[in-house]
Amino acid sequence: MATSLYIHIPFCAVKCNYCSFNSYSGLESLQERYVDALAIEMAIVAEAGHLRPLETVFLGGGTPSLLSCELLERLFNSLRSCFELRRGAEISIEINPGTVDRKKLAVMQRAGVNRLSFGVQSFNDRELRGIGRIHTAAEARAAVEMARREGFSNVSLDLMYGLPGQGPESWKNSLEEAILLELSHLSLYQLTVEEQTPLQRMITDGERAVPREELIAEMDEITSGLTGSAGLRRYEISNYSQAGSECRHNRVYWQNDSYFGCGAGAVSYIGGSRRRNENIPESYCDLVEAGESVVVETEILSRDESLRETVIMGLRMTEGVSVAAVKERFGVDLGEYYGTSLEDLIRKDLLWLTDSSLCLTARGRIFANQVMAELV
Ligand code: SF4
Structure with a gap:
């Protein structure tokens, strides 16, 4: 049984041009209906006994902070009436700096939210415009500072590098700005140009170019x-934190542990079975209101598939995959299981294996995708 819950809020003020997430702009009129549908789905999940008292809750999107104070309050009330939360549970919410004010922060605080994740992406206005973000650098800075003033101490900020028109100097400026805010956590992602996004078309048409390798x-x-000189430790390929501020919810994904997902397009992973909800918010509401299942896809993973996924996900973490945990969960010795393919990767200085863990080396992190392709 799981102790982690993800809640998906699929609404955004404007769709950023690089985004391939299950998110939609222009659905303001659906928000209230959606929050009520979520309450019904959560009640069904609670009734079915899929979750033990929760250790982590993550509201992601989309833009959860786009919801009004009233809808946020309604959502948190439903959450608390459906599930028991452990003392000290981590409750995270994603925030777009262009959609938050003191009133919303106060609602979040009253609801027990104790971790904020700001999607800032860049502190350069030209870059922000280039990827279609709705906020400026100054607004992002002000929103983060406001959250700190309102008493949130566990605050994370997302930045992206490899943006169109970005150079090392501009990346350095953005990262320095983020570090100056003295936050407990940074997520630093390289931009992936996703298929079928407006950004991909602009790049194909020569209107935008991403930086060379x-x-x-x-x-x-x-x-x-x-990050090193700021005392932020890299604990996952894209994530850096002060000691003790690692995101507990995301660790559940990287350890390939069970979690439950509610909302449009949300994925759940329980006991080797992965299921996905209906993507389209309106269809999701229709199904919930009609008393039908919102699950549109179920995949039962074999033991080998689960084991390999656990290894791939675990390698994302700096501490790597625990040899003992794999032995206990799957009854296999990693060295014996992968045999010569693992030896080969170790010889090429891409992985290292000790009695306790299997990790990417510094060189392995650079070629992480290739290493993982060998082990999957
Ligand atoms: S705010 Fe986030 S989820 Fe919404 S469109 Fe932009 S990147 Fe996608």
């Missing part, structure tokens, strides 16, 4: 240097 490598070096 050498520049990305320079940005990686800047990241290591600046």
